Amino acid sequence: VGAARLLRGVVAIVSPRRLTVIVNTADDEEVHGLHVSPDLDTTVYNLAGVAPRDRGWGIAGDGERLLAALSRFGQPTWFRIGDQDFATHLFRTAELRAGRRLHEVTARIARAFGVRSDVFPMSNDRVRTVVRTPAGDLSFQRYFVQRRARDRVVGIAYRGLDRARPAPGVLAALRRADLVLLPPSNPFTSILPILGVRGVRRALRRRRAPVVAVSPVAAGRAVRGPLGGMLRSRGLAVSPSSLARIYPGLLDGIVIDRSDRRERGPLERLGLAVAVTDIRMNSPARSRAVAEVALGLARDLRP
Amino acid sequence: VGAARLLRGVVAIVSPRRLTVIVNTADDEEVHGLHVSPDLDTTVYNLAGVAPRDRGWGIAGDGERLLAALSRFGQPTWFRIGDQDFATHLFRTAELRAGRRLHEVTARIARAFGVRSDVFPMSNDRVRTVVRTPAGDLSFQRYFVQRRARDRVVGIAYRGLDRARPAPGVLAALRRADLVLLPPSNPFTSILPILGVRGVRRALRRRRAPVVAVSPVAAGRAVRGPLGGMLRSRGLAVSPSSLARIYPGLLDGIVIDRSDRRERGPLERLGLAVAVTDIRMNSPARSRAVAEVALGLARDLRP
Numbered sequence: 351v352g353a354a355r356l357l358r359g360v361v362a363i364v365s366p367r368r369l370t371v372i373v374n375t376a377d378d379e380e381v382h383g384l385h386v387s388p389d390l391d392t393t394v395y396n397l398a399g400v401a402p403r404d405r406g407w408g409i410a411g412d413g414e415r416l417l418a419a420l421s422r423f424g425q426p427t428w429f430r431i432g433d434q435d436f437a438t439h440l441f442r443t444a445e446l447r448a449g450r451r452l453h454e455v456t457a458r459i460a461r462a463f464g465v466r467s468d469v470f471p472m473s474n475d476r477v478r479t480v481v482r483t484p485a486g487d488l489s490f491q492r493y494f495v496q497r498r499a500r501d502r503v504v505g506i507a508y509r510g511l512d513r514a515r516p517a518p519g520v521l522a523a524l525r526r527a528d529l530v531l532l533p534p535s536n537p538f539t540s541i542l543p544i545l546g547v548r549g550v551r552r553a554l555r556r557r558r559a560p561v562v563a564v565s566p567v568a569a570g571r572a573v574r575g576p577l578g579g580m581l582r583s584r585g586l587a588v589s590p591s592s593l594a595r596i597y598p599g600l601l602d603g604i605v606i607d608r609s610d611r612r613e614r615g616p617l618e619r620l621g622l623a624v625a626v627t628d629i630r631m632n633s634p635a636r637s638r639a640v641a642e643v644a645l646g647l648a649r650d651l652r653p
Numbered sequence: 654v655g656a657a658r659l660l661r662g663v664v665a666i667v668s669p670r671r672l673t674v675i676v677n678t679a680d681d682e683e684v685h686g687l688h689v690s691p692d693l694d695t696t697v698y699n700l701a702g703v704a705p706r707d708r709g710w711g712i713a714g715d716g717e718r719l720l721a722a723l724s725r726f727g728q729p730t731w732f733r734i735g736d737q738d739f740a741t742h743l744f745r746t747a748e749l750r751a752g753r754r755l756h757e758v759t760a761r762i763a764r765a766f767g768v769r770s771d772v773f774p775m776s777n778d779r780v781r782t783v784v785r786t787p788a789g790d791l792s793f794q795r796y797f798v799q800r801r802a803r804d805r806v807v808g809i810a811y812r813g814l815d816r817a818r819p820a821p822g823v824l825a826a827l828r829r830a831d832l833v834l835l836p837p838s839n840p841f842t843s844i845l846p847i848l849g850v851r852g853v854r855r856a857l858r859r860r861r862a863p864v865v866a867v868s869p870v871a872a873g874r875a876v877r878g879p880l881g882g883m884l885r886s887r888g889l890a891v892s893p894s895s896l897a898r899i900y901p902g903l904l905d906g907i908v909i910d911r912s913d914r915r916e917r918g919p920l921e922r923l924g925l926a927v928a929v930t931d932i933r934m935n936s937p938a939r940s941r942a943v944a945e946v947a948l949g950l951a952r953d954l955r956p
Binding site: 382383384412413415416417418419420422423424425433434435436437438440441443444447458459462463 | 750
């Protein structure tokens with residue numbers, strides 16, 4: 351959701367053709383026999399302007415006829431998929447089964463929705479986030495959607511990540527980038543998997559472009575989702591300063607919330623440039639404002 | 654369509670629990686990566702009372718959101734599938750991929766729709782009708798739906814039929830039957846594949862139950878569909894008498910249309926019992942009336 355909202359702000363400012371989005375696929379899931387890539391689809395739907403305003407998934411105005419019909423067969427329907435959204439999964443699944451690779455199928459889906467930015471899956475290889483809880487190991491979607499992120503998180507593993515190669519286009523995009531934005535997504539479930547793909551950290555270390563993060567926490571709490579508990583269980587403060595420890599040596603700048611302005615000093619002492627604003631993006635205007643601050647900070651940092 | 658209409662008439666008279674339907678699967682098709690079984694689904698939807706009155710496929714009042722969304726990806730949409738209907742195909746495909754067999758999945762689908770009759774696919778093995786035309790070999794759905802049965806039919810082959818074993822339940826149902834009805838379906842595309850499954854003809858020959866067909870032709874024309882041309886291309890008259898040649902030694906009785914009453918004599922000379930009625934089932938009342946005539950004829954023939 352945080353990434354989607356920042357994206358909407360960014361494309362309101364930057365020409366879509368100049369934007370490349372590298373997307374987490376570690377929370378992909380097999381649902382009703384279909385390959386569902388929630389983060390890829392949310393990215394495409396937001397860039398295409400067909401995402402709903404009031405929730406972080408699916409297509410605005412979609413129906414749920416198919417899902418209701420599936421429940422007739424006793425199929426679990428906790429993972430809600432709209433009728434039009436099903437078409438995306440059906441197309442992707444059929445194409446993957448026919449031997450196409452995820453980055454090719456993603457490009458075709460993005461093009462079909464009129465998206466002019468490059469949208470790359472982090473990898474064509476299978477990576478799966480496993481959330482370890484007292485109730486057992488859960489896939490990200492089971493943990494997050496089915497069980498509403500209520501389990502205590504004992505640990506997080508990324509199955510397959512050690513063998514995952516970057517999808518074609520990913521490293522080149524990082525090397526060519528003028529700037530890199532890390533959106534206010536959950537680092538553990540959405541960003542660290544991308545950084546763990548072979549060659550991604552190295553491409554970022556060698557880059558000349560500044561890396562700027564938008565903080566996913568404000569006033570001692572996660573802006574949304576289960577990040578707070580995940581930080582605490584690792585002995586980290588629910589504070590933007592923790593990002594510097596989660597992404598060691600990676601960040602050049604960070605956008606933090608007004609409520610956290612006392613963090614400016616400590617962050618600057620760590621060598622980070624800091625911008626302070628209201629980071630809650632609960633309207634298109636706020637998305638655009640936060641994107642402007644982040645892009646401005648990055649621009650100032652350019653060599 | 655003819656089979657569906659007769660079925661509706663039969664279940665208005667006979668307790669559903671006493672009815673077993675053995676269904677052609679030779680026109681099954683892979684569509685958008687899903688296993689679609691048009692005849693099985695039409696049977697279930699009709700027995701469940703959710704089939705539309707005005708067309709021979711799908712679920713009444715269904716939408717086509719998914720299909721419209723698929724066309725965005727340049728996917729062919731000549732094979733129309735409603736949103737609820739997609740759920741059936743999605744469920745069947747996922748179950749088959751998980752190792753379940755078609756007859757098991759069919760039973761679950763029928764049960765989910767509240768159907769109390771037994772619905773059996775003719776076989777769990779893959780059989781495919783190939784329609785040979787001057788434009789090349791076509792799958793049945795391509796010939797019938799996409800190209801609207803406009804190609805001249807040079808021949809029909811049933812790929813895989815020589816190796817197809819009957820699905821569990823099929824032979825036992827034929828052996829136990831009090832009577833066997835052949836609906837007014839196209840013999841070449843809908844009934845001969847079933848008769849060609851290993852053991853089916855033998856089970857029918859050994860049966861003690863009468864076999865009664867409802868004619869698919871009236872007044873020198875097929876009641877619907879491309880049967881007329883198929884008969885002529887084989888040098889057969891478009892007349893109920895041709896059924897006796899298509900199903901040699903199989904029929905005990907036949908229901909023919911009033912317009913064909915002059916065929917009664919020739920058919921009786923072939924040893925068939927004949928009932929004459931208006932065979933067009935263009936209303937629930939007419940479906941029931943034709944079913945009553947067919948069941949009555951069969952009853953009279955019982956040993």
